[in-house]
Amino acid sequence: MADFATTTDLVDRWRPMDSTELNRAAVLLGDASEMLANRYPALVGNEAAAATARMVVCAMVRRAMSVDDDEAGVASTTASETALGFSHSTTRQAANPDGALYISSADTQKIEDALGLNRGATSMTMLGA
Template sequence: MAYATVEDLESRWRPLDSDERARADVLLGDVAVLIDEAAPLPVPPAEPSQHDLSLRRLISCAAVKRAMAVSAATVGVSSEQHGTGPFQDSWNYANPMGDLYLLAPEIKRLRGDGRQQAATIPMYRTAGG
């Protein structure tokens, strides 16, 4: 189950052609697997909050955008340098293979690291426990 739709991605990035839409649909499903592995939702009967679902949609779109931002002409190229006379131009690509991945800050947000939480710890044993 994907957390975002192709329309969500387009509204956060740019319009996609039919081939890109098909690829985005697959990648949105794939990134949902990565998100669920990094930060599983609570099992029923607890329903995920609207905040959790919105965060998963936002991070899904960001990850798919990173993967799709690589052009076919530059796949596998990690850096590029051009020179003409005294002028030099150099590029380093952030995701040369177009990999689908989650950033460490995204995983922290998904897991709720840094959010205030409260809990109790029993300091005694109960009967039978």
């Protein structure tokens, strides 16, 4: 199975990268594509949903790569300042502290819409009614 997105797709949607980042991105794009294909086998070879799969895979990799190396594994940081009798503290929560690849609920919605799995309410008439 070919990956749903390339490093060029990711760079076009996010930012330029050096060769080390591009190599990591290529591996993550493959992993994200595999995750998506395992969860939604109907995506493989589905040209109608290809753009959505590309968009979702790039979003997954961007989330995973957005964690700085010095912040990996840190769920939150707190900083405090005090001056002239006033104090201020700030806590920063990391959205993805481990840099994990995951399919968000928004990603799920996009894929299921592209595959026609979310069609809303339906009605049925029972036989003999």
